[in-house]
Amino acid sequence: MRRKSCEKSLTEKIGYTFRNPDLFCEALTHKSFSNEQYGRGVPHNERLEFLGDAVLDLVVSQYIFHAFPDFPEGRLTRLRADVVSEKSLAAIGRTLDLGACLFLGKGEARSGGRDKDSLIADGLEALLGSIFCDGGLEEVRIIIESLFRDPIERAAQRKIGADYKTRLQENLQGRFGKPPRYALVQAEGPDHERTYSVEVSFEDRIIGRGQGRTKKAAEQEAACKALEELERLA
Numbered sequence: 294m295r296r297k298s299c300e301k302s303l304t305e306k307i308g309y310t311f312r313n314p315d316l317f318c319e320a321l322t323h324k325s326f327s328n329e330q331y332g333r334g335v336p337h338n339e340r341l342e343f344l345g346d347a348v349l350d351l352v353v354s355q356y357i358f359h360a361f362p363d364f365p366e367g368r369l370t371r372l373r374a375d376v377v378s379e380k381s382l383a384a385i386g387r388t389l390d391l392g393a394c395l396f397l398g399k400g401e402a403r404s405g406g407r408d409k410d411s412l413i414a415d416g417l418e419a420l421l422g423s424i425f426c427d428g429g430l431e432e433v434r435i436i437i438e439s440l441f442r443d444p445i446e447r448a449a450q451r452k453i454g455a456d457y458k459t460r461l462q463e464n465l466q467g468r469f470g471k472p473p474r475y476a477l478v479q480a481e482g483p484d485h486e487r488t489y490s491v492e493v494s495f496e497d498r499i500i501g502r503g504q505g506r507t508k509k510a511a512e513q514e515a516a517c518k519a520l521e522e523l524e525r526l527a
Contacts, residue, residue, distance in 0.1 A: 299394035303420075306389050307436050311427050316341075318396075320423035321416060323406070325398030338419035345422030348430070349377055352437040357445060364449075367521065374524060375448045376441060382414035385440050391416050457516035464523060465495055473500070473519065475512050491515045 300317055304310050311317045319336045327337035353373050361369065375381065386392065392407035395416055406412050424433040462472050479490040491511035493501045500522055503514025 303389060303391070303394060307424075307440070309424060309428070309432065309436055311423075313427050316423040316427050317420075320419040321391075321394050322396040323398065323401060323412060323416075325401040325406070326396040329398045338416065341419040341422035341426070342415050343422070344425060345418035345420065346377075348425045348433055349418060349421055349437060352434050353377055353441060353445070356438055356441070357449075360445070361449060367517070370524065371520070372445070372448055376445050379410050379414045381444055381448075382417050383410035385444065386413035386417040389417075391420070457513050457520055461493070461501075461516040461519050461523075464520070469495075471496070473516070475515065477508060477511075493519050495519075 299321065300311070300314065303317075320338050320341050322335060322337045324337040324339060327335045350373070353376055354369075357364070357369055357372055357376075361372070364372065392409075392413050395407055395412060397406045397412075401412075421433055421437060424436060466472055473493050473495045476492050476494065477489060478492050481488050481490075486506075488504055488506065489508045489511040490502070490504050491508065491514075492499050493503075493512070493515040501515040501517070501519030503511045503516070503518060505511035505514055
């Protein structure tokens with residue numbers, strides 16, 4: 294798509310018209326395209342992506358804080374992480390046909406860049422950052438809430454974080470190709486009031502500890518603590 298047709302298509306889908314169209318163009322310009330415009334000083338979208346990421350976190354955090362008053366802090370954190378993940382952002386970007394609007398270098402375009410989750414997700418964050426710059430927080434809030442309301446509701450209904458062991462295994466298996474290991478380190482008390490203590494480790498390093506009235510409950514608590522630590526370090 295050319296710039297004008299992209300702008301018309303996207304503004305119709307998100308319900309926003311740019312006061313400064315140059316911001317729109319910058320939001321959709323990948324670094325690979327900018328690098329090919331020798332001596333022309335064409336800005337790319339990485340700075341707007343940085344800003345859009347922060348604005349998105351703020352708006353989604355405020356939305357879920359008010360929408361789910363019974364959710365504890367840990368569940369709110371995991372819900373937000375699920376909703377603003379690269380996979381989720383790419384899915385929303387595809388509903389806007391954002392990939393077709395990206396300005397990509399020739400090599401990036403040939404390698405299928407318009408359908409890469411990472412590029413679509415980054416482009417969406419940059420687009421939100423550009424709307425924030427162009428129209429302010431309230432304008433971009435309306436758009437974010439419109440785009441993310443249904444994904445948030447679906448994620449909340451999936452009970453994000455309920456099965457911590459599965460989430461931890463998927464996280465580590467996906468990133469490193471190895472599962473975590475659980476070890477029962479202590480069992481105290483009489484049979485009817487026994488407390489189990491479990492440690493979960495990865496590559497010989499303890500990443501979480503948990504206690505529970507059953508071994509399974511202790512493993513879930515250990516996995517939960519491990520996930521919180523991984524999110525803190527991310």
